[in-house]
Amino acid sequence: MSVLSEVENNLIVEIKxxxxxxxxxxxxxxxxxxxxxxxxxxxxxxxxxxxxxxxRILKKAPRHIAEDIVENLxxxxxxxxxxxxxxxxxxxxxxKEDFLSNIVHTVLSEGEQFGRSKVGNGKKVQVEFVSVNPTxxxxxxxxxxxxxxxxxxxxxxxxGYDVEREYYINDAGNQIDQxxxxxETRYLQALGKEADMPKDGYRGQDIVEIGKKLxxxxxxxxxxxxxxxxxxxxxxxxxxxxxxxxxxDLDAFGVHFDNWFSETSLYENGRVLEAVHYLTDHDYTxxxxxxxxFKSEQFGDDKDRVLIKNDGTYTYLTPDIxxxxxxxxxxxxxxxxVWGADxxxxxxxxxxxxxxLGYPADKLHVSIIQLVNLFEKGEKIRMSKRTGKAVALRExxxxxxxxxxxxxxxxxxxxxxxxxxxxxxxxxxNENPVFYVQYAHARICSMLRNAADQGYDITDDFDASLLxxxxxxxxxxxxxxxxxxxxxxxxxxxxxxxTQYAYDLATxxxxxxxxxxxxxxxxxxxxxxxxxxxxxxxxxxxxxxxIIGIEAPNEMK
RNA sequence: GGCCCCGUAGCUCAGCAGGAUAGAGCAAUAGCCUUCUAAGCUAUCGGUCGCACGUUCGAAUCGUGCCGGGGUCGCCA
Numbered sequence: 001m002s003v004l005s006e007v008e009n010n011l012i013v014e015i016k017x018x019x020x021x022x023x024x025x026x027x028x029x030x031x032x033x034x035x036x037x038x039x040x041x042x043x044x045x046x047x048x049x050x051x052x053x054x055x056r057i058l059k060k061a062p063r064h065i066a067e068d069i070v071e072n073l074x075x076x077x078x079x080x081x082x083x084x085x086x087x088x089x090x091x092x093x094x095x096k097e098d099f100l101s102n103i104v105h106t107v108l109s110e111g112e113q114f115g116r117s118k119v120g121n122g123k124k125v126q127v128e129f130v131s132v133n134p135t136x137x138x139x140x141x142x143x144x145x146x147x148x149x150x151x152x153x154x155x156x157x158x159x160g161y162d163v164e165r166e167y168y169i170n171d172a173g174n175q176i177d178q179x180x181x182x183x184e185t186r187y188l189q190a191l192g193k194e195a196d197m198p199k200d201g202y203r204g205q206d207i208v209e210i211g212k213k214l215x216x217x218x219x220x221x222x223x224x225x226x227x228x229x230x231x232x233x234x235x236x237x238x239x240x241x242x243x244x245x246x247x248x249d250l251d252a253f254g255v256h257f258d259n260w261f262s263e264t265s266l267y268e269n270g271r272v273l274e275a276v277h278y279l280t281d282h283d284y285t286x287x288x289x290x291x292x293x294f295k296s297e298q299f300g301d302d303k304d305r306v307l308i309k310n311d312g313t314y315t316y317l318t319p320d321i322x323x324x325x326x327x328x329x330x331x332x333x334x335x336x337x338v339w340g341a342d343x344x345x346x347x348x349x350x351x352x353x354x355x356x357l358g359y360p361a362d363k364l365h366v367s368i369i370q371l372v373n374l375f376e377k378g379e380k381i382r383m384s385k386r387t388g389k390a391v392a393l394r395e396x397x398x399x400x401x402x403x404x405x406x407x408x409x410x411x412x413x414x415x416x417x418x419x420x421x422x423x424x425x426x427x428x429x430n431e432n433p434v435f436y437v438q439y440a441h442a443r444i445c446s447m448l449r450n451a452a453d454q455g456y457d458i459t460d461d462f463d464a465s466l467l468x469x470x471x472x473x474x475x476x477x478x479x480x481x482x483x484x485x486x487x488x489x490x491x492x493x494x495x496x497x498x499t500q501y502a503y504d505l506a507t508x509x510x511x512x513x514x515x516x517x518x519x520x521x522x523x524x525x526x527x528x529x530x531x532x533x534x535x536x537x538x539x540x541x542x543x544x545x546x547i548i549g550i551e552a553p554n555e556m557k
Numbered sequence: 558g559g560c561c562c563c564g565u566a567g568c569u570c571a572g573c574a575g576g577a578u579a580g581a582g583c584a585a586u587a588g589c590c591u592u593c594u595a596a597g598c599u600a601u602c603g604g605u606c607g608c609a610c611g612u613u614c615g616a617a618u619c620g621u622g623c624c625g626g627g628g629u630c631g632c633c634a
Contacts, residue, residue, distance in 0.1 A: 368562075
C-alpha cells in the first residue's frame with residue numbers, strides 16, 4: 001500500500017497497458033509494477049525493473065522485453081519526456097519538466113494535512129508502551145521506549161490508522177508490596193526511628209521523600225497503627241505519588257496516553273480468574289508440583305509456564321494474559337506492545353497465550369527496544385554524577401532539552417543499540433541533527449519575514465513552473481516524497497525514518513539556500529514562486545517535526 | 558548451551574519485500590560571509606559490506622555453518 005502521486009499512478013497505468021499487451025494470457029503470474037526513484041539523476045526521475053521480472057515468464061532477455069515495453073508505451077499519456085533502457089534491463093523515465101510543480105499548490109492548500117493519508121483505512125491499532133512499574137523514576141531505556149511508542153503512534157495516525165495509546169500500570173504483585181515496605185522504612189527513619197531497608201527494597205530518593213512527606217503530614221500516626229493497615233495505606237499513597245510523578249515526566253516529554261489501565265482492576269472485576277478458567281476449560285493447563293501450568297509449549301514456547309505458584313499466588317504472566325484477553329476483546333485490529341530488550345524472552349509465551357485465547361499470533365506485534373548507552377567526552381556513563389543512580393529521563397531533559405532527547409531516541413532503528421552522545425545533543429551546531437532541522441525551519445521563517453517587509457505575501461499568485469533549477473527540483477522532490485515516507489514509516493513500524501526524512505529535507509533546503517536567493521528584486525515572478533516554495537517546505541518541516549514531537553521554531557536564539 | 562539483536566568508511570549509523578558505480582553525518586584536508594541567519598554550503602580523502610559455502614542472470618540484502626559484541630534464559634515483575 002502506498003500513496004502515489006498522480007504522475008506516478010499515471011505512469012504505472014501506462015506501463016501496465018504496454019506490459020499487458022506483451023504478455024497476453026500470462027496475466028495470473030504478472031508481478032506488480034513498481035516504480036523506484038533512482039539515486040543517480042542520470043537514471044531518470046523514475047525507474048522500473050519490470051522487464052527483468054518478466055524475463056523468467058516470457059523466457060526472453062530482459063533488455064529485449066524492455067525494448068518492447070518502451071515501443072508500446074504511450075509516452076504522451078504518461079507525461080514522459082524521454083525513456084532509456086539501461087544496465088541489465090532497467091527502464092528509466094525522464095518526466096516532462098513541470099511534473100513536480102503541482103506539489104507546491106498541493107502543500108499550500110493542504111497545510112497541516114499535507115503528509116496525512118488514508119492508507120491505514122481507519123484500522124484500530126492499540127499501542128501499549130512505557131508501562132514502567134510505579135516504583136521509581138523513568139530511566140533511559142524507558143525514555144527510548146516512550147519516544148519510540150509516541151512517534152510510532154503519530155506516524156500511524158498520519159497514515160490513517162485509528163490509534164489508541166495505553167499504559168499498563170503494574171499496580172499489583174510483589175513489587176508493590178515491596179514499595180509499601182520500603183516507604184514504611186523511610187517513614188520510620190524520617191521519624192528518627194531505627195529501621196532497616198529490606199534487601200530488595202527500593203532505595204531511590206523518591207521513596208525517601210515519600211517517607212518525609214508522610215512524616216510531615218501524619219506525624220507518628222501510622223507508626224502506632226496496625227501494621228497491615230499502615231502498609232495498605234502506604235501502598236496506596238506510594239502508588240499515587242509514583243504514578244503522578246511518571247505522568248508529570250511523560251507530560252514534560254510530550255507523551256500522553258488515552259488510557260491508563262490498572263492491573264489491579266483485572267483482579268477486582270474477576271478478569272484474572274476468568275482468564276484462568278478459560279485456559280483450564282480449554283484444557284490448556286495442568287497441575288504439577290503443586291502449581292498450575294499453562295501448556296504454552298504446544299503454541300511454540302520453549303517450555304510450559306507456571307500460572308499459579310504452589311503458594312497459591314499468580315505469576316506475572318497470569319494477569320498479563322487476562323490483560324491481553326481484555327485488549328483483544330476490545331476489538332482492535334492490531335495490538336503493538338513496546339518492550340525493552342530484557343523482555344524479549346517473554347514474547348513467545350505471550351504469543352502462545354494469544355493463540356490459546358483463539359486469536360492468530362500476529363494479532364500481537366512486539367517491538368523490542370534495544371539498550372541505550374550514554375556517552376560523554378567519549379566515555380560511557382554508567383551512573384548519574386548528581387544522584388549516583390541510573391540517569392533519569394527528567395535529568396536528561398533538563399540537560400539537553402526535550403527536543404534533543406526525543407530526536408536522539410527515535411533517530412536509530414529500535415533494534416539496534418543506541419549510543420546517546422551527550423556532548424552532541426548539547427551542541428548548537430550542524431553536528432547536532434535536531435538543530436540542523438530546526439534551523440532550516442527558522443531560516444525559512446526569517447526569509448519570509450524579510451519578504452513580508454518588502455511587500456510580498458505568501459498568498460500571492462505564483463508560477464510554479466519557474467522553479468526549474470537543480471536545487472529547486474531537488475527540494476520539490478523531497479517535499480513530494482513526504483506522504484510516502486510517512487506511509488513507509490508506518491508500514492514498517494519504523495519511526496526513525498521520520499528523523500531521516502526530516503534531515504534530508506533540511507539538507508535540500510540548506511543547499512538551496514546557499515545556491516539561490518529567494519528575494520530577487522530583478523525578478524518578481526521568480527521571487528513569488530520561490531516564496532511559495534519556501535512556504536511549502538516550511539509547512540512540510542513543521543509537519544514532520546510535529547510527528548517527531550519537536551518544536552519548529554520561528555527563529556533560533 | 559537455547560533464543561533475540563547487532564557486525565557496512567577511523568567513529569556513529571542508513572541501505573537488507575535481491576537490482577545499476579554501497580550512501581549520510583562526524584572526524585581529516587581544501588575552499589565559500591561588503592549578499593535573505595556561516596547553528597549554513599561546496600569539494601576531496603576514506604569501504605575485502607565479520608568469514609566461508611550455497612540459491613540466483615544478479616547477493617550488503619535470501620539460506621546454512623562458523624567468528625566477534627551485547628542481551629536474555631525465575632513458581633521475579
